[in-house]
Amino acid sequence: MEIRITLPLTQEKLRALKAGDSCLLNGVMYTGRDAAHKRLFELIKEGKELPVDIKDSTFYFVGPTPKKQGEAIGSAGPTTSYRMDAYSPALIALGQTGMIGKGTRSESVIEAMKTYGAVYFGAIGGCGALLSKCIKKCEVVAYEDLGTEAIHRLEVEDFPVVVVIDSQGNNLYKTGRETYLKSVMEDK
Amino acid sequence: MREISAEKITEVIKRLCIEANCILPQDMKSCIEKSLEAEPFPTAQGILRKIIENYNIAENEHKPVCQDTGAACVFLEIGQDVHINGNLQDAINEGVRQGYRDGFLRKSIVKDPLNRVNTNDNTPAMIYYDIVEGEKIRITLAPKGFGSENMSRIKMLKPSDGVDGVIDFVVEAVEKAGSNPCPPIVVGVGIGGTFDKCALLAKKALLREADSENPDPYYAELEKTLLDKINALGIGPQGFGGKTTALAVNIETFPTHIAGLPVAVNINCHVTRHVTEVI
Numbered sequence A: 001m002e003i004r005i006t007l008p009l010t011q012e013k014l015r016a017l018k019a020g021d022s023c024l025l026n027g028v029m030y031t032g033r034d035a036a037h038k039r040l041f042e043l044i045k046e047g048k049e050l051p052v053d054i055k056d057s058t059f060y061f062v063g064p065t066p067k068k069q070g071e072a073i074g075s076a077g078p079t080t081s082y083r084m085d086a087y088s089p090a091l092i093a094l095g096q097t098g099m100i101g102k103g104t105r106s107e108s109v110i111e112a113m114k115t116y117g118a119v120y121f122g123a124i125g126g127c128g129a130l131l132s133k134c135i136k137k138c139e140v141v142a143y144e145d146l147g148t149e150a151i152h153r154l155e156v157e158d159f160p161v162v163v164v165i166d167s168q169g170n171n172l173y174k175t176g177r178e179t180y181l182k183s184v185m186e187d188k
Numbered sequence B: 001m002r003e004i005s006a007e008k009i010t011e012v013i014k015r016l017c018i019e020a021n022c023i024l025p026q027d028m029k030s031c032i033e034k035s036l037e038a039e040p041f042p043t044a045q046g047i048l049r050k051i052i053e054n055y056n057i058a059e060n061e062h063k064p065v066c067q068d069t070g071a072a073c074v075f076l077e078i079g080q081d082v083h084i085n086g087n088l089q090d091a092i093n094e095g096v097r098q099g100y101r102d103g104f105l106r107k108s109i110v111k112d113p114l115n116r117v118n119t120n121d122n123t124p125a126m127i128y129y130d131i132v133e134g135e136k137i138r139i140t141l142a143p144k145g146f147g148s149e150n151m152s153r154i155k156m157l158k159p160s161d162g163v164d165g166v167i168d169f170v171v172e173a174v175e176k177a178g179s180n181p182c183p184p185i186v187v188g189v190g191i192g193g194t195f196d197k198c199a200l201l202a203k204k205a206l207l208r209e210a211d212s213e214n215p216d217p218y219y220a221e222l223e224k225t226l227l228d229k230i231n232a233l234g235i236g237p238q239g240f241g242g243k244t245t246a247l248a249v250n251i252e253t254f255p256t257h258i259a260g261l262p263v264a265v266n267i268n269c270h271v272t273r274h275v276t277e278v279i
């Protein structure tokens, strides 16, 4: 069963999510990957204002392909998240509640998620054509000079993700593997 | 001496860039379909079905299978009886430039590794030339995503480490990569040569069809052993658990020095793209 969630992801909504839950996200999220995160982080360090409202925001780690005429966006699957690990704790401390990517996160990111309340979702890596169908609108809101790495505002409908790490720190990358290996042992 | 124009090469490279990124090759499709049949874990089956749906959408709508349309790796086998009219390297880069622009592919190359500014046309390509007999040019285009490239490793083993050392290193590389390279993955293994040659062997191993085996029965057996060990790790598609961690292991080898046993592991994802044309 999929859990339908309307963004923004408030503390109340995210506390109910558990690692392994399949969700369909609806509403507004922002894109950001290496270069945009670096710029946001520098602004935070300097105590300056950020170009987007971070409170209760969800960031999708993605660098889409250019769109063709008639499309809202090109292919748009997740990029590997650990490259954002150096920057994510600072954004979570400012109120970011959702991150979408693929792959492992560092202990310091998970600690920040537990302390401030945030969820890490996985989208299926390498399924950019499929995922783009759930993105209805896409516009650049900051750092246009970064091209694909600019911050885009996305409007999504039933965007499929899985809770990989929940706000208690439960991690599907550990439990999923254990569950599978246990099921194989039982079959033997 | 056969003459081939630089324009012809540009035209072919452009077309191959677009085709490689929008149409997953048949060898990958059949590996993914077979793995779905053999996958006992429901979560993993669901992901494999989505992966199939994705490459079908990409092909039907002529959209990139993955948004990381890669570094353009270009392999040329040039017949020694061919004469190219014009600048070959420029012709290749022009083909990449046009293909990535007109094919709506992502430009992912920065001009300098430390002062990172995007070149905005996905050039320069990563080009490898081999001179062979004959009067043809065989061009293989293999866009390489970096989620998986970043998980690749190389190690200079000792001869005494032997085949067990190789197995341990390859399996360890895959386990450490975990969920990061978008499993299910394809594992290219290079054994032998020198430090640099070995890495190239691993990359070339990824050009071979994923459903093929090494022509040497010893290495074909080693490919099977490695695949079984990797698929016993339980990482599964996307790292959510399951049998299908890897779709294939391809090994390429080369003679090496009496003192060495270099091993390189080049990891690729379920979007392992390669397309070849002979002109």
Ligand code: SF4
Residues within 6 Å of the ligand: A077, A078, A079, A125, A126, A127, B066, B067, B068, B069, B144, B145, B146, B147, B148, B149, B180, B181, B182, B268, B269, B270, B271
């Ligand atoms: S690792 Fe492969 S499937 Fe994953 S994002 Fe990169 S190119 Fe795409």
